[in-house]
Amino acid sequence: MNKKLRYCLLPLIASTLAACGDGGGSVGGGQPTPQTACAETGDYACRTGETEPLYTFQWALNYAASYFNAFPETFGGGLDLNVEPVHRQGIKGQGVNVLVLDSGTDLRNEDLLPNADFDMSWNFLTQQNDPYPSLVKPDDAPHGTAVAGMIAAAQNGKGVMGIAPQAKIGGANFLDASAEVFASYGGAPWSSKAHVFNASYGADRSTAPYESDVGNEETIAGRGLKKLRDGKGAVFIKAAGNSFEPGLCGRGPAYFDCTNPANDVLVLESNIITVAALNAQGRASSYSSAGSVVWVTGMGGEFGGSGNYGEGGADNDGPTIFSTDLRGCIHGYSRGNAGTPYLRGQTERNGKPDNPDCDYAYMNGTSAATPTISGVAALILSANPALTWRDMRDILRASARKVDADYIHGSPYGGTMRYGALQDLSTNQPTDKMGSPADIRDGAQAFPMDLGWQKNAAGYEYSNWYGFGVPDAEKAVALALEYGKNPKLSRSGDVQIPDFSDFAYLQRDDLDDPDPDLENVHVRIGPFPYQRVTSLGTFKSGAQTVDQLQVRLSGENVCLGSLGIAAKSPAGTVSLLKLPNDHFKAYGVNQFTDYALGSFAFYGEPAQGDWEIFAIASNPDTQIEVAEIINNVLVVRPSDPCPSTDGNGQPLNFHLIVETRLIAQ
Amino acid sequence: MKKNCRYLFGLLGFSLALAGHPAWALTVGQKLSAEEIAQWGELPAYDIGGSQIRVLPSQQPGSEATLLLNAQGVVGSSRNEVSISDAPAERVRELVQRTLPRPLSVQHYEPTGITVLRYADFGQAVEGLNALKAALPGAKVRLPVQFGKRVPY
Numbered sequence: 001m002n003k004k005l006r007y008c009l010l011p012l013i014a015s016t017l018a019a020c021g022d023g024g025g026s027v028g029g030g031q032p033t034p035q036t037a038c039a040e041t042g043d044y045a046c047r048t049g050e051t052e053p054l055y056t057f058q059w060a061l062n063y064a065a066s067y068f069n070a071f072p073e074t075f076g077g078g079l080d081l082n083v084e085p086v087h088r089q090g091i092k093g094q095g096v097n098v099l100v101l102d103s104g105t106d107l108r109n110e111d112l113l114p115n116a117d118f119d120m121s122w123n124f125l126t127q128q129n130d131p132y133p134s135l136v137k138p139d140d141a142p143h144g145t146a147v148a149g150m151i152a153a154a155q156n157g158k159g160v161m162g163i164a165p166q167a168k169i170g171g172a173n174f175l176d177a178s179a180e181v182f183a184s185y186g187g188a189p190w191s192s193k194a195h196v197f198n199a200s201y202g203a204d205r206s207t208a209p210y211e212s213d214v215g216n217e218e219t220i221a222g223r224g225l226k227k228l229r230d231g232k233g234a235v236f237i238k239a240a241g242n243s244f245e246p247g248l249c250g251r252g253p254a255y256f257d258c259t260n261p262a263n264d265v266l267v268l269e270s271n272i273i274t275v276a277a278l279n280a281q282g283r284a285s286s287y288s289s290a291g292s293v294v295w296v297t298g299m300g301g302e303f304g305g306s307g308n309y310g311e312g313g314a315d316n317d318g319p320t321i322f323s324t325d326l327r328g329c330i331h332g333y334s335r336g337n338a339g340t341p342y343l344r345g346q347t348e349r350n351g352k353p354d355n356p357d358c359d360y361a362y363m364n365g366t367s368a369a370t371p372t373i374s375g376v377a378a379l380i381l382s383a384n385p386a387l388t389w390r391d392m393r394d395i396l397r398a399s400a401r402k403v404d405a406d407y408i409h410g411s412p413y414g415g416t417m418r419y420g421a422l423q424d425l426s427t428n429q430p431t432d433k434m435g436s437p438a439d440i441r442d443g444a445q446a447f448p449m450d451l452g453w454q455k456n457a458a459g460y461e462y463s464n465w466y467g468f469g470v471p472d473a474e475k476a477v478a479l480a481l482e483y484g485k486n487p488k489l490s491r492s493g494d495v496q497i498p499d500f501s502d503f504a505y506l507q508r509d510d511l512d513d514p515d516p517d518l519e520n521v522h523v524r525i526g527p528f529p530y531q532r533v534t535s536l537g538t539f540k541s542g543a544q545t546v547d548q549l550q551v552r553l554s555g556e557n558v559c560l561g562s563l564g565i566a567a568k569s570p571a572g573t574v575s576l577l578k579l580p581n582d583h584f585k586a587y588g589v590n591q592f593t594d595y596a597l598g599s600f601a602f603y604g605e606p607a608q609g610d611w612e613i614f615a616i617a618s619n620p621d622t623q624i625e626v627a628e629i630i631n632n633v634l635v636v637r638p639s640d641p642c643p644s645t646d647g648n649g650q651p652l653n654f655h656l657i658v659e660t661r662l663i664a665q
Numbered sequence: 666m667k668k669n670c671r672y673l674f675g676l677l678g679f680s681l682a683l684a685g686h687p688a689w690a691l692t693v694g695q696k697l698s699a700e701e702i703a704q705w706g707e708l709p710a711y712d713i714g715g716s717q718i719r720v721l722p723s724q725q726p727g728s729e730a731t732l733l734l735n736a737q738g739v740v741g742s743s744r745n746e747v748s749i750s751d752a753p754a755e756r757v758r759e760l761v762q763r764t765l766p767r768p769l770s771v772q773h774y775e776p777t778g779i780t781v782l783r784y785a786d787f788g789q790a791v792e793g794l795n796a797l798k799a800a801l802p803g804a805k806v807r808l809p810v811q812f813g814k815r816v817p818y
Contacts, residue, residue, distance in 0.1 A: 187774025
């Protein structure tokens with residue numbers, strides 16, 4: 001190259017680098033992006049979503065420049081997923097297939113059609129490959145279309161932009177054919193094409209047996225996902241649930257999640273990435289289910305119930321996540337009788353209508369948070385297609401940012417106590433005294449409702465509300481590229497899943513005969529230890545590294561809604577796996593078999609040493625007022641009784657079997 | 666989509682008690698009271714790996730699903746299937762040929778290595794489960810039952 005030509009190219013190179021490598025980044029996250037060459041071609045090469053007319057509402061992609069900044073009552077102090085530096089590198093999900101298992105998807109929406117893959121789609125009702133949803137349930141029908149747009153709405157100068165706008169997107173109306181698990185979870189030709197599965201659904205109300213002869217088919221189907229992608233495993237992203245709300249746990253303010261995400265046994269599988277939701281103020285979405293199986297947090301927003309675009313501040317509300325919708329103003333979240341002007345297609349900016357054909361909408365929920373993480377996963381795989389499912393999980397964790405650091409000192413909307421306060425185990429009421437892990441001890445008469453962020457012995461900070469935090473796409477993609485340069489970082493083997501081992505046995509009356517099966521089990525005879533914390537004993541583990549701790553319970557005449565479980569690792573980390581006074585109290589559940597719980601709070605810790613398991617048992621004899629919606633009607637009733645004594649006031653006989661296992665890395 | 670129940674609580678009246686459940690209205694995940702269950706009289710019962718499962722009378726003639734009750738009175742649904750993983754498909758096919766009862770169909774999901782056998786009724790599925798568990802000690806053999814209905818979050 002001669003000197004003259006080099007000088008001539010300088011302005012062109014400079015402008016290209018400026019377009020591709022701007023520092024940008026998220027509020028509160030990420031270092032300036034190193035300037036790299038653009039890997040993309042075409043009109044939108046290395047450009048962010050600023051090319052899309054509704055991008056200003058997509059605060060999960062660019063928080064700093066969002067329209068909602070003008071509404072400090074509901075917006076501020078939050079962050080985005082830091083995807084723009086990745087988009088500026090031209091990494092936009094190319095080569096990655098994402099399958100949305102949901103209510104069905106309108107793949108012919110103008111913003112989805114460019115990325116639609118009908119060969120990766122299925123309609124269980126028509127037995128065709130167009131997954132347009134059934135309209136029988138109008139509130140559910142648009143769900144999968146909104147999910148799909150958050151992941152892979154095209155960058156085409158129209159509407160919104162997905163987090164991975166060049167990923168291929170497929171859909172299936174799995175929620176209309178829930179029995180089709182094995183076909184949907186990678187077993188059929190169409191589903192086996194998927195690299196990333198998005199599951200913005202769940203079932204968290206029952207005590208489904210886990211690892212039992214009879215039980216949920218998702219355990220086997222979930223493990224089968226590891227065979228996909230030529231053995232590297234598909235990435236399966238799953239919503240945590242929306243149960244952090246008053247209702248089934250009483251009508252007062254909610255201090256803790258009412259149903260445990262682990263009740264959906266699929267999330268107990270280590271290859272399932274469970275996602276909680278964050279709102280636009282950088283705090284947990286008010287509904288977002290919390291529990292020790294949450295892996296990371298995505299963006300779900302609040303309810304968007306008022307204002308032109310959902311920005312209204314009434315009732316502690318705020319904006320949600322913008323996306324695609326069923327086409328037209330008859331069906332979908334955007335329709336003539338919707339709640340806000342935008343959703344009715346009535347808003348305009350600069351003289352141009354925003355949503356004249358009602359092809360776009362917004363949606364909240366961990367349903368919305370999940371596809372934001374699926375989109376990030378698609379960017380990561382696009383940067384390095386050789387990653388395994390374990391690599392993906394590690395990269396999401398390693399890139400995640402701690403948010404809402406002091407949340408346990410906050411209070412719920414309408415509440416006066418703090419989230420991390422102690423709850424009295426005899427009155428079942430929160431107190432004004434803060435709790436800590438040290439309160440989980442034998443004989444304690446109160447327990448902390450949440451422990452907040454805790455650093456475990458591996459150096460990882462974890463919270464039941466947020467998992468390991470909110471992923472940073474720029475950092476995650478950088479890690480993916482680093483794995484590419486150094487394949488030794490990758491982990492291709494499976495985690496080690498042993499059988500459950502008997503750990504503790506409790507019953508009221510003496511054992512009739514010595515039971516050889518109980519020789520190595522902690523046996524406790526006497527009335528069930530309600531209204532206190534009880535150490536159930538310890539078990540030893542070998543020289544391994546922890547992936548997940550699981551505890552499995554079977555009981556009769558034990559009030560499951562009054563029973564919590566906590567665990568302490570050899571390193572001293574404490575995790576709350578289940579809280580007492582959850583929704584099982586509403587139904588008086590007192591009989592359960594192989595009901596399982598899990599915790600990722602110990603991830604990466606050395607397993608060797610003594611693990612201690614605690615029962616946190618509240619007072620089953622208090623009743624609460626339960627509110628639940630049945631057939632769109634609000635029903636208020638007293639909780640079903642679950643007495644601790646018989647008609648003569650004597651403690652009921654009962655039995656409780658506690659099993660444990662450590663899944664190792 | 667997550668609905669704001671705070672609004673619903675404000676707008677809707679506090680009314681209605683849980684009504685009785687006519688047999689034709691049973692849904693997966695629904696919890697029945699002892700009185701409601703008693704209306705059926707004695708139901709066929711199975712102990713499957715420690716889980717007590719009762720079979721409800723057929724609700725819809727010709728339905729592929731069998732409705733069940735667990736020990737807590739929660740309604741579940743089975744397609745009278747047994748699923749097998751961690752076993753080679755050929756080995757399962759060969760075994761099915763010489764194991765009773767014979768399934769109505771065998772479907773192998775090649776990409777995920779899972780085989781699903783469908784039986785004529787729930788009782789046969791339980792028999793098939795027990796026979797295959799004994800014949801395939803290293804495999805995961807399960808009788809899938811849905812006790813909760815998946816809903817959009």
